Amino acid sequence: MKTKFILFIILFILMSAFETNCSEPALSFLNSLTGEQKDKLLHAFNDDSKSEWHYFPATMFPRAGISLGELNRDQKQLFFEFLHSSLSETGYSKTKQIISLEDVLAEISGNSHTRDPEKYYIAFYGNPEKDSLWSWCIQGHHLSLNFAVINGKTEIAPRFMGANPATVKSGKRKGTRTLFLEEDLGLQLINSIQEKQKAIFSEHPPYDIVTRNDAEVDPLNPVGIKLKELKRTNQELLLNLINEYLAILPEELAEKRMQKIQSEELGEIRFGWAGGTQAGKPHYYRVQGKTFLIEFDNTQNNANHIHSVWRDFDGDFGRNLIREHYQHSHHH
Incomplete structure (x- = not known):
């Protein structure tokens, strides 16, 4: 009986360690933020904004959460490490390429206010530091990825990805195709x-x-x-x-x-x-x-x-x- 109890404790510790490692990139990003930044990022799990999404630019459809532009270099790196850990290599590459098309649109239109790769917003619903049930999203022009996490189990939907221009016709990225x-x-x-x-x-x-x-x-x-x-x-x-x-x-x-x-x-x-x-x-x-x-x-x-x-x-x-x-x- 004593041996079984010890094995159970060991198994529990290993499972806890696994869950901690799974959420580690999220916690590393979260713990890099100031109190004011956390207030913008964190929302109640059932907040109405969780299902209010769009693929318009952020200047046309306000998003909940904190923007990439409000993060310093180290915080941004931690966020992208978290995002990378949440997607496949293919998914991460497509996401980064979609965001980078804002620079192409800014060059074409001359409008860097609307076409801005820093205007992608991250929001957490619930807190991965203490909640077994939480969700998060990244949203902006032509991108909306919505994650739900329950005891380390994840679902990702809706998943919207867009590309404009789908094929870059001019400039230094001429010929680049997205999606x-x-x-x-x-x-x-x-x-x-x-x-x-x-x-x-x-x-x-x-x-x-x-x-x-x-x-x-x-x-x-x-x-x-x-x-x-x-x-x-x-x-x-x-x-x-x-x-x-x-x-x-x-x-x-x-x-x-x-x-x-x-x-x-x-x-x-x-x-x-x-x-x-x-x-x-x-x-x-x-x-x-x-x-x-x-x-x-x-x-x-x-x-x-x-x-x-x-x-x-x-x-x-x-x-x-x-x-x-x-x-x-x-x-x-």
């Missing part, structure tokens, strides 16, 4: 489907993603072609497209999400297209399953302005984890 795989894989898929018209539900794409910045979304009208109706090679292309959206997640989380999709809904996933089927023509696509929705559009600025989003019908803002937490908690 190009999301576009190229979609075009490759629509143009390889033998019964293309079965997938195309409209000749005219919507101007923007249909769900916009809604706090909660339900499945959209079923359009397009089901995965089980596609040839094997096209099925693989569609799965590759879905994987590109999952690739921004940490590897373990991405694999778990794909396993859930494959076990629950694979054959019923629909791929729908609207607009032109050639690069440079305005277009939109949607991938919808039982539990998730992907939307992509490239319609603005002569089809050089991308919006893309992943929505979880049940899991946006960690709603599924939160519900599970309260159902199993003796404290609520």
